Amino acid sequence: MRLALLLTGDELMAGDIVDSNSSMIAQAIQTYGWRVNCKSTIGDDLSLLISEIERLSAQHDVLIINGGLGPTVDDLTAEALAKACHVKLVEHSEALAHLQRWCARLQIPLNAANYKQAVLPEHCEIIHNPIGSAVGFSAQLNQCLIMCTPGVPRELQPMLEQTIIPALAKQFSGEAIDTLRLVAFGLGESTLQEMIDKQLPDWPDAISLGFRASNPTVEIKLTIRNQQFLPLRTIWQEKIITLLGEHYLGTEGCSLAAATINACQAAGKTVVTAESCSGGMIASQLTQIAGSSAVFLGGMVTYANTMKQSILAVPANAIEKYGAVSEAVVKAMAEGALAKSGADMVIAVTGIAGPDGGSDEKPVGSVWLCWGEKDALQTAYLLIPGNRQQFQQWLTAMSLDLLRRTAQGTRQTPTYLQRRRHPSL
Amino acid sequence: MRLALLLTGDELMAGDIVDSNSSMIAQAIQTYGWRVNCKSTIGDDLSLLISEIERLSAQHDVLIINGGLGPTVDDLTAEALAKACHVKLVEHSEALAHLQRWCARLQIPLNAANYKQAVLPEHCEIIHNPIGSAVGFSAQLNQCLIMCTPGVPRELQPMLEQTIIPALAKQFSGEAIDTLRLVAFGLGESTLQEMIDKQLPDWPDAISLGFRASNPTVEIKLTIRNQQFLPLRTIWQEKIITLLGEHYLGTEGCSLAAATINACQAAGKTVVTAESCSGGMIASQLTQIAGSSAVFLGGMVTYANTMKQSILAVPANAIEKYGAVSEAVVKAMAEGALAKSGADMVIAVTGIAGPDGGSDEKPVGSVWLCWGEKDALQTAYLLIPGNRQQFQQWLTAMSLDLLRRTAQGTRQTPTYLQRRRHPSL
Numbered sequence: 001m002r003l004a005l006l007l008t009g010d011e012l013m014a015g016d017i018v019d020s021n022s023s024m025i026a027q028a029i030q031t032y033g034w035r036v037n038c039k040s041t042i043g044d045d046l047s048l049l050i051s052e053i054e055r056l057s058a059q060h061d062v063l064i065i066n067g068g069l070g071p072t073v074d075d076l077t078a079e080a081l082a083k084a085c086h087v088k089l090v091e092h093s094e095a096l097a098h099l100q101r102w103c104a105r106l107q108i109p110l111n112a113a114n115y116k117q118a119v120l121p122e123h124c125e126i127i128h129n130p131i132g133s134a135v136g137f138s139a140q141l142n143q144c145l146i147m148c149t150p151g152v153p154r155e156l157q158p159m160l161e162q163t164i165i166p167a168l169a170k171q172f173s174g175e176a177i178d179t180l181r182l183v184a185f186g187l188g189e190s191t192l193q194e195m196i197d198k199q200l201p202d203w204p205d206a207i208s209l210g211f212r213a214s215n216p217t218v219e220i221k222l223t224i225r226n227q228q229f230l231p232l233r234t235i236w237q238e239k240i241i242t243l244l245g246e247h248y249l250g251t252e253g254c255s256l257a258a259a260t261i262n263a264c265q266a267a268g269k270t271v272v273t274a275e276s277c278s279g280g281m282i283a284s285q286l287t288q289i290a291g292s293s294a295v296f297l298g299g300m301v302t303y304a305n306t307m308k309q310s311i312l313a314v315p316a317n318a319i320e321k322y323g324a325v326s327e328a329v330v331k332a333m334a335e336g337a338l339a340k341s342g343a344d345m346v347i348a349v350t351g352i353a354g355p356d357g358g359s360d361e362k363p364v365g366s367v368w369l370c371w372g373e374k375d376a377l378q379t380a381y382l383l384i385p386g387n388r389q390q391f392q393q394w395l396t397a398m399s400l401d402l403l404r405r406t407a408q409g410t411r412q413t414p415t416y417l418q419r420r421r422h423p424s425l
Numbered sequence: 426m427r428l429a430l431l432l433t434g435d436e437l438m439a440g441d442i443v444d445s446n447s448s449m450i451a452q453a454i455q456t457y458g459w460r461v462n463c464k465s466t467i468g469d470d471l472s473l474l475i476s477e478i479e480r481l482s483a484q485h486d487v488l489i490i491n492g493g494l495g496p497t498v499d500d501l502t503a504e505a506l507a508k509a510c511h512v513k514l515v516e517h518s519e520a521l522a523h524l525q526r527w528c529a530r531l532q533i534p535l536n537a538a539n540y541k542q543a544v545l546p547e548h549c550e551i552i553h554n555p556i557g558s559a560v561g562f563s564a565q566l567n568q569c570l571i572m573c574t575p576g577v578p579r580e581l582q583p584m585l586e587q588t589i590i591p592a593l594a595k596q597f598s599g600e601a602i603d604t605l606r607l608v609a610f611g612l613g614e615s616t617l618q619e620m621i622d623k624q625l626p627d628w629p630d631a632i633s634l635g636f637r638a639s640n641p642t643v644e645i646k647l648t649i650r651n652q653q654f655l656p657l658r659t660i661w662q663e664k665i666i667t668l669l670g671e672h673y674l675g676t677e678g679c680s681l682a683a684a685t686i687n688a689c690q691a692a693g694k695t696v697v698t699a700e701s702c703s704g705g706m707i708a709s710q711l712t713q714i715a716g717s718s719a720v721f722l723g724g725m726v727t728y729a730n731t732m733k734q735s736i737l738a739v740p741a742n743a744i745e746k747y748g749a750v751s752e753a754v755v756k757a758m759a760e761g762a763l764a765k766s767g768a769d770m771v772i773a774v775t776g777i778a779g780p781d782g783g784s785d786e787k788p789v790g791s792v793w794l795c796w797g798e799k800d801a802l803q804t805a806y807l808l809i810p811g812n813r814q815q816f817q818q819w820l821t822a823m824s825l826d827l828l829r830r831t832a833q834g835t836r837q838t839p840t841y842l843q844r845r846r847h848p849s850l
């Protein structure tokens with residue numbers, strides 16, 4: 001099956017928005033082993049739209065058009081498709097009923113602008129939109145099935161899942177491809193490839209392997225194209241999870257914060273954070289996970305030295321003697337946070353995010369970490385390269401990972417603590 | 426000038442990466458009033474590449490090709506352009522010298538894969554790449570100027586600025602367009618349009634206006650295409666800033682957090698945060714701004730009720746009597762944070778982010794806020810629609826804005842506090 005994508009909208013051409021819909025469509029059809037053969041993006045230009053529909057439909061079996069279904073004058077998809085198919089635009093009763101229900105739900109009148117969304121190419125079929133006002137619609141031109149979809153990502157997604165992919169699977173008797181994504185942290189793509197080559201030399205050809213760095217984690221993709229090899233999956237999935245060991249976070253979409261919350265829940269341990277240079281990012285990422293309140297008691301963002309003293313009871317003379325970025329202070333922060341909260345585990349960080357505040361002895365990027373359980377606190381010093389944003393993001397990633405490892409009782413020193421140690425230490 | 430963009434790479438078609446290069450190119454050429462008329466994206470397919478080069482070059486004055494310049498076998502741009510132009514691929518001395526310098530700098534040998542990047546279409550001109558190994562190159566086909574550029578964004582950017590845009594400006598005698606972007610919060614696009622229509626009815630035609638919602642802020646774009654009208658800019662910029670009033674944050678790229686830090690610095694006021702349901706996001710956004718340490722003393726993320734008591738001295742009986750999401754508790758949190766930190770200003774929030782934890786009386790999305798200076802604390806109750814992520818993001822946006830308003834001494838109640846009040850109150 002040859003499939004083309006036609007995206008339309010001036011905002012796409014002006015660079016005001018970055019297109020994420022074509023990525024969503026490509027990943028959705030990939031499940032069946034199909035790919036996008038050609039993608040064209042144009043502005044809100046009726047004659048250009050018509051000629052692109054004619055050109056792409058002549059060369060492909062399926063054409064998905066995305067965008068231009070809205071109520072305003074620059075939404076031209078219905079008109080362009082009608083012209084390309086040489087049919088009239090007519091009121092479509094199913095679309096009108098959908099619009100009436102949608103307006104009733106929002107308690108707004110059905111105005112002329114919205115009514116436009118019920119006027120569609122004659123004989124087209126409706127693609128239900130469970131969320132927005134604009135229904136999708138499909139028609140046949142030449143030998144090509146054309147499907148028109150809305151540009152709003154959260155409306156496109158359910159239409160793809162519920163209608164478009166099943167329709168394509170039926171018409172083109174697609175066979176589902178089995179894809180599994182595993183998420184890891186602390187290993188690079190090339191290291192992973194090497195580990196697998198060396199330790200799993202009999203990796204089966206039937207399962208193709210892919211890697212993708214999606215900072216700060218890395219994704220390992222296992223793809224099985226032939227259904228008869230599906231039974232192999234469980235075995236090799238387990239082998240790779242064993243190989244990943246302490247670096248394994250979970251399956252697709254598992255973030256570092258989610259893995260940390262899961263590990264804390266599994267261990268029945270509560271956690272507290274004491275942050276200086278990360279400024280609350282560790283607490284914020286933990287609390288973005290639904291259900292985090294079961295294990296996350298709270299956190300202190302002690303940015304000013306006075307706050308380190310008043311909230312975490314860090315001794316003033318430790319700050320004076322060793323400086324705020326020191327092992328003595330980070331340990332006192334961790335101990336103070338445990339004492340104040342009664343939590344089982346802690347992560348404390350103090351460092352220099354930059355761009356200012358660095359010195360020869362403690363350059364921008366320096367940070368002291370302290371983590372662990374009450375009577376087993378560990379400390380480390382790191383130098384994190386990059387700008388302020390990268391510093392905070394990597395420090396947060398490592399901090400979450402150290403909490404996860406603590407909850408899981410992992411004893412090995414993570415690679416990132418070996419590599420990033422300050423050369424002078 | 427009619428300009429087309431041809432993007433190439435299997436990774437773009439598979440949806441593994443989201444294309445941001447075309448947005449970068451579109452915004453760069455916009456400065457001269459040009460736009461991308463047509464954009465085509467295809468995989469690593471030689472015959473398709475050749476036919477797209479032929480098709481697009483026949484219809485446009487300029488064709489920018491992006492991607493496919495790398496050292497591997499699936500990088501096909503040079504070969505495709507040579508075939509389309511009916512010329513040979515030859516070793517290009519300037520490209521080879523560039524590669525040799527690049528390898529010397531990295532102290533790696535010039536291998537066969539890299540050498541491929543010096544073999545280019547005969548008679549093409551080099552576009553210098555100040556960062557990576559792959560030079561760009563340009564050639565003329567039909568009446569069209571074709572420029573080939575690398576897919577790595579940080580390599581593309583300097584090539585655009587230093588070579589491509591100046592070359593286009595020279596050949597197509599482009600005139601620079603003046604664009605100014607202003608950022609506001611708390612007003613929708615349609616409200617803004619109405620305000621301007623009503624209160625600035627003599628808005629000059631020479632300055633075109635555009636709006637863009639970039640949640641949570643909104644951007645107002647003033648564009649002057651004709652240099653002779655440039656002197657008008659300062660006058661109308663001032664008028665629109667006056668019109669925006671308390672909603673105005675700053676010029677292009679100014680975030681809510683940056684505006685808040687700026688306002689605190691201007692007022693010489695320090696700030697502390699006391700967060701429950703926002704989980705540290707307010708502190709995190711403030712501390713992402715370089716220089717925030719001058720005004721941000723710290724924050725407490727008191728997720729568990731015991732933390733509200735131990736860190737912020739919220740009376741246990743207030744939590745018991747009114748619940749953790751109550752005016753009494755949020756006020757005690759704010760007072761506790763001020764007392765502990767000695768800060769001038771505070772924002773405290775306590776609410777239900779969901780998906781669980783709601784009740785009929787206090788549904789998911791309920792939140793109490795308390796903000797202001799020590800002896801002038803204000804409180805408000807809101808019901809924020811949406812999921813956990815949207816709840817935290819909007820709550821954080823409003824909290825930052827309330828701090829900014831406090832620092833600026835703004836007296837008006839913001840519109841978002843009027844609109845989102847719980848219906849039962």
